[in-house]
Amino acid sequence: MRSLSSFFILCFVSFNNGIFCDAAPTLYDFGPGTIGAPMVFQVSTNYGTYEPTFEYRFKFDQFPQYDKTIVKYGFMEYKVTFESAKAGNYSVKIDVLHCRQGFPTYWIGTVNSTFQLTDSLTGTIAVNDDANKKVVSTAEAYKLTARMTYYFGFFDSANITYKWIINDEPQEGNDSVIQHTFSQPQLNNISVIVTATKTNGSGLIQKSGTFNTTLESRAPITNLTVDGPTEVKVFERLQLDCKIHGATPPFHYEYSFRMDKPYSEQITAMKDSNESFFSLIRYFSGKGTRSLKIVAKNDVSSFTKNMDISVY
Incomplete structure (x- = not known):
């Protein structure tokens, strides 16, 4: 029993506005969830060659209305839309139990972690489809792409506008993708203001957010x-x-x-x-x-x- 408990160390991963749990002790954090948009808690367990059914017990200290127990084989996700929350940090506890014939038999592990909620859109700016790129050449043109955090299709039907600003200079166009050449060796501050408006039931929901990145442009060897x-x-x-x-x-x-x-x-x-x-x-x-x-x-x-x- 002790060896099983030590082997199944569960990690808590916030994955593109969601959370991922795996046997590997690894933590990823891709940013906060947006109030009023779906946030998915994704849980997966790696049980070697044998993967049984698990019981996942979600408990939210500040949002007991979203507490839930889910019994599932393999990959599992729990989608939550925090409608009336305030921006801030919140906690969640996930107990994971091994199940046999639909009944929990023993405890595998517990995840205690925090997640962040904001009233703004969140996302990143990718350079040539690489969100981690931070150095660019003065001799090339680059594609800059505004990528909203993954909201599981929630804003697919929304009217979305983009306002790009590079080194305090507004750029032409209101698309999610622009082309730009950084002609001087320097630090470049890049931001894009994203606004999404959509009908949600009988009401209208509008969310805005500013995505930022800094790129250093360098001249190539000639x-x-x-x-x-x-x-x-x-x-x-x-x-x-x-x-x-x-x-x-x-x-x-x-x-x-x-x-x-x-x-x-x-x-x-x-x-x-x-x-x-x-x-x-x-x-x-x-x-x-x-x-x-x-x-x-x-x-x-x-x-x-x-x-x-x-x-x-």
């Missing part, structure tokens, strides 16, 4: 120049002065000297730097021609330089 000799004597100092052009730091560069004949040799090094200038200094103990590869990168670009160094 060239990598190398100044220095391509021939040196054995044990003579080789210094190659390298310059990254047209880019915004920070930088990462790596280089490798490789030779296959008259014997095999491989020399590699890498470094991070905020400077666009760096020097490669090497000494060689044997004759032969080394192939040199230099790769310079920043978060939005990469540039490669290849050359041969003859040691005599």
